[in-house]
Amino acid sequence: GIQVEQSPPDLILQEGANSTLRCNFSDSVNNLQWFHQNPWGQLINLFYIPSGTKQNGRLSATTVATERYSLLYISSSQTTDSGVYFCAAHLTYSGAGSYQLTFGKGTKLSVIP
Amino acid sequence: DVKVTQSSRYLVKRTGEKVFLECVQDMDHENMFWYRQDPGLGLRLIYFSYDVKMKEKGDIPEGYSVSREKKERFSLILESASTNQTSMYLCASSFGGDVNTIYFGEGSWLTVV
Numbered sequence: 001g002i003q004v005e006q007s008p009p010d011l012i013l014q015e016g017a018n019s020t021l022r023c024n025f026s027d028s029v030n031n032l033q034w035f036h037q038n039p040w041g042q043l044i045n046l047f048y049i050p051s052g053t054k055q056n057g058r059l060s061a062t063t064v065a066t067e068r069y070s071l072l073y074i075s076s077s078q079t080t081d082s083g084v085y086f087c088a089a090h091l092t093y094s095g096a097g098s099y100q101l102t103f104g105k106g107t108k109l110s111v112i113p
Numbered sequence: 114d115v116k117v118t119q120s121s122r123y124l125v126k127r128t129g130e131k132v133f134l135e136c137v138q139d140m141d142h143e144n145m146f147w148y149r150q151d152p153g154l155g156l157r158l159i160y161f162s163y164d165v166k167m168k169e170k171g172d173i174p175e176g177y178s179v180s181r182e183k184k185e186r187f188s189l190i191l192e193s194a195s196t197n198q199t200s201m202y203l204c205a206s207s208f209g210g211d212v213n214t215i216y217f218g219e220g221s222w223l224t225v226v
Contacts, residue, residue: 020171031213033214033215040201040219041219042217042219043205043220043221044217045201045215045216045217048213048214084115086155086156088215100171101158101215103156104155105153105154105155
C-alpha cells in the first residue's frame with residue numbers, strides 16, 4: 001500500500017514565526033488532505049488538495065503530485081496553532097470500492113508565547 | 114457546517130463487555146468510517162461503509178464489527194472488549210464516490226479495564 005511520511009515529527013516555534021511541514025507519499029495519489037488535531041483530539045480538515053496551491057488565512061498548502069509531496073505553510077504562528085498536523089492520501093489506482101485514506105504519523109507542533 | 118457526532122466522549126468498560134460506539138452525521142454523506150488512533154501508530158482504519166447496510170474491512174477489523182441501518186448512523190461494536198482495544202476512536206464521513214473531503218467527529222476515548 002501507499003506510504004505517507006511526514007517531517008519533521010516534532011516542531012517548536014516561537015509565536016509569530018513561520019513554518020513548513022512536509023508530506024511525502026510513495027505513489028500517485030488523487031486525494032491529499034491536511035488535518036489539524038487540537039489538544040482535545042478533534043481533527044479538523046484544513047485542505048483538500050490533490051494538486052496545486054490553496055490558501056486559507058495564515059495557512060496555505062501546495063501539492064506537487066508529479067514529485068509526490070505536499071507542503072503545509074503556517075505563517076505568523078499563534079499558540080492556537082499547536083497540535084498535531086496530519087496529511088492523508090488516497091491512491092489513484094486503489095481499485096473499486098476502495099475509499100481508504102492512508103494517514104502519515106503527523107507533525108507535533110508546539111507554539112510558545 | 115458538517116456535523117459528525119459521536120455518542121460518548123469518554124467510556125470505561127470491563128474486559129469481555131460488549132461495547133457500542135455510535136456515530137451520526139447530518140450532511141447526507143454516503144461514506145462513513147471508523148478509525149482508531151494510538152500513540153506512535155497514527156490513525157488506522159477499522160471499517161468503512163459506502164452505503165446503508167454496506168461495509169468494508171479496513172486495516173484492523175479483528176475484534177470489531179459495524180452496523181449501518183440508516184444512512185446517517187454508523188455504529189462500531191466491540192463484541193468482547195479487551196485491554197488492547199483501549200484507544201481513541203474516531204468516526205468520519207464524506208460524500209460518496211472516491212474519497213472527498215472527510216470530516217471527523219470529536220473522538221471517543223475508550224478505556225478497557
